Amino acid sequence: MKSNIAVIGMGVMGSCLALNMANHNFKVAVYNYTPDLTEAFVKNHPHDNITAFYDVKSLVEGMTRPRKFFIMVTAGKAVDSVIESLLPYLDKEDIIMDGGNSFFKDTQRRYEYVTSKGFKYFGVGVSGGEEGALNGPALMPGGNKESYKEIKEVLEAISAKAEDGKPCCTYIGENGAGHYVKMVHNGIEYADMQLIAEAYLLLKHVSGYENFQIADIFNEWNQGELNSFLIGITADIFKEKDDLGEGELVDKILDSAGQKGTGRWTSLAALEQGVNTSIMTSACNARNISSFYEKRQQLAESGLKKVLPVEIDADFVEDVRRSLYTAKIAAYAQGLALYKSASETYDWNLNLGDIASIFRAGCIIQARFLNNITNAYQQEPNLDNLIENEFFAEKVKNNQQCLRKIVAKAILAGVPVPAFANAISYIDGLSTKVVGANLIQAQRDYFGAHTYKRIDREGSFHHQWQKHFDR
Numbered sequence: 122m123k124s125n126i127a128v129i130g131m132g133v134m135g136s137c138l139a140l141n142m143a144n145h146n147f148k149v150a151v152y153n154y155t156p157d158l159t160e161a162f163v164k165n166h167p168h169d170n171i172t173a174f175y176d177v178k179s180l181v182e183g184m185t186r187p188r189k190f191f192i193m194v195t196a197g198k199a200v201d202s203v204i205e206s207l208l209p210y211l212d213k214e215d216i217i218m219d220g221g222n223s224f225f226k227d228t229q230r231r232y233e234y235v236t237s238k239g240f241k242y243f244g245v246g247v248s249g250g251e252e253g254a255l256n257g258p259a260l261m262p263g264g265n266k267e268s269y270k271e272i273k274e275v276l277e278a279i280s281a282k283a284e285d286g287k288p289c290c291t292y293i294g295e296n297g298a299g300h301y302v303k304m305v306h307n308g309i310e311y312a313d314m315q316l317i318a319e320a321y322l323l324l325k326h327v328s329g330y331e332n333f334q335i336a337d338i339f340n341e342w343n344q345g346e347l348n349s350f351l352i353g354i355t356a357d358i359f360k361e362k363d364d365l366g367e368g369e370l371v372d373k374i375l376d377s378a379g380q381k382g383t384g385r386w387t388s389l390a391a392l393e394q395g396v397n398t399s400i401m402t403s404a405c406n407a408r409n410i411s412s413f414y415e416k417r418q419q420l421a422e423s424g425l426k427k428v429l430p431v432e433i434d435a436d437f438v439e440d441v442r443r444s445l446y447t448a449k450i451a452a453y454a455q456g457l458a459l460y461k462s463a464s465e466t467y468d469w470n471l472n473l474g475d476i477a478s479i480f481r482a483g484c485i486i487q488a489r490f491l492n493n494i495t496n497a498y499q500q501e502p503n504l505d506n507l508i509e510n511e512f513f514a515e516k517v518k519n520n521q522q523c524l525r526k527i528v529a530k531a532i533l534a535g536v537p538v539p540a541f542a543n544a545i546s547y548i549d550g551l552s553t554k555v556v557g558a559n560l561i562q563a564q565r566d567y568f569g570a571h572t573y574k575r576i577d578r579e580g581s582f583h584h585q586w587q588k589h590f591d592r
């Protein structure tokens with residue numbers, strides 16, 4: 122019997138996705154450019170619905186039309202190489218999907234290229250890691266709209282299902298839209314993780330809670346409006362004992378994280394589009410500074426830092442909780458503003474409510490408050506910024522004093538909270554009449570005759586600035 126779909130790339134994610142498809146009764150062809158992974162996969166996971174192939178021609182011949190290929194290989198040249206290997210054997214209407222973390226501009230290029238050859242192309246954002254790939258990821262397919270009907274059944278079947286039973290998969294938009302949405306999802310994930318790490322620093326290093334107490338605090342937070350996958354696993358992490366020594370494992374893990382790929386791409390895209398994603402960028406920068414581990418140990422011992430005492434009151438934990446929730450709103454507001462701008466820049470017609478709704482299960486940023494985001498965009502599809510929506514505006518109004526207090530305390534104590542600080546600066550920047558750009562325009566006109574606009578009359582002005590002081 123011929124296969125309905127092929128998974129190409131039998132690494133961690135490809136193997137899990139192939140099994141997920143087979144478990145949903147699709148006949149799955151599997152292939153890897155080197156035979157070893159395929160052999161090991163079918164040996165370790167014998168399945169009636171899975172057939173292994175060891176050359177591209179037999180693979181293509183073993184599939185029903187239109188053929189559907191799901192490529193799950195290392196992002197970059199490997200994707201181009203797999204596409205090239207398929208093209209000589211394809212018929213019109215055959216569909217190539219790339220489920221890896223490809224850069225959206227590469228997907229735009231590949232979409233044009235494959236479409237110009239007469240075939241269909243999708244970049245599919247996949248979130249949820251190994252576990253999600255096997256049991257239900259969040260999927261973000263972008264590509265030829267009219268061909269979505271051909272892949273909808275399999276993608277929706279294997280995707281995670283939200284509490285209301287809806288699949289966490291929806292058609293996103295043309296060409297690179299799916300991979301763009303996945304990229305920004307990862308930028309939001311960076312921000313979410315950094316905000317949680319800062320809440321931990323505050324609890325542990327400003328107010329002195331022990332790991333087992335922090336575990337209980339996060340677990341309690343997970344019962345309320347902060348409920349999310351990341352808060353849940355964080356509670357677990359603080360309970361975990363070290364398997365190789367005394368105490369909890371979290372204290373033995375080197376305090377150094379890398380930043381690469383999609384998290385960094387989000388900030389680069391945001392700068393290019395002129396959208397403020399300071400919280401996501403601060404998360405990249407925080408990982409960056411964390412990686413200077415030796416330097417930090419050295420300077421911490423050098424006496425460079427001078428801190429001030431901080432008063433810890435009875436509201437401290439609740440203030441941190443409210444700060445985390447408020448900063449999270451600001452981070453999502455930035456991510457959604459980036460989607461809105463990209464939708465206009467690339468003509469994708471992104472549905473922000475639908476995007477939030479497919480993040481409700483399967484993916485790393487799944488969270489209860491995504492329902493509130495979906496509701497916000499259902500009420501106001503053209504909502505400019507999330508914090509203008511009544512529900513979120515109310516939260517920001519009620520909680521921002523906590524965020525101000527907490528950031529001030531962290532700074533006094535010398536505990537770095539760049540994501541929290543950028544969150545309150547973003548809220549302040551958006552809701553402040555004068556932000557100092559009048560002075561910047563004056564400086565630009567002074568040294569470069571760049572001109573400025575006035576608040577009281579139309580037109581562009583240049584002023585002959587006088588030197589009033591010696592320097």
Ligand code: NAP
Nearest residue numbers: 130131132133134135154155194195196199221222247250
């Ligand atoms: P992986 O385990 O390292 O597998 C990579 C696969 O790509 C292997 O099958 C590898 O085959 C194949 N490959 C490498 N170079 C190739 C080439 N030149 N031509 C053809 N195939 C080649 O990686 P993974 O974790 O499954 O990730 C695959 C993709 O999914 C990546 O883009 C990743 O960023 C993305 N992704 C990963 C996750 C996650 O949580 N891991 C989540 C979402 C998306 P050989 O081993 O035989 O070289």
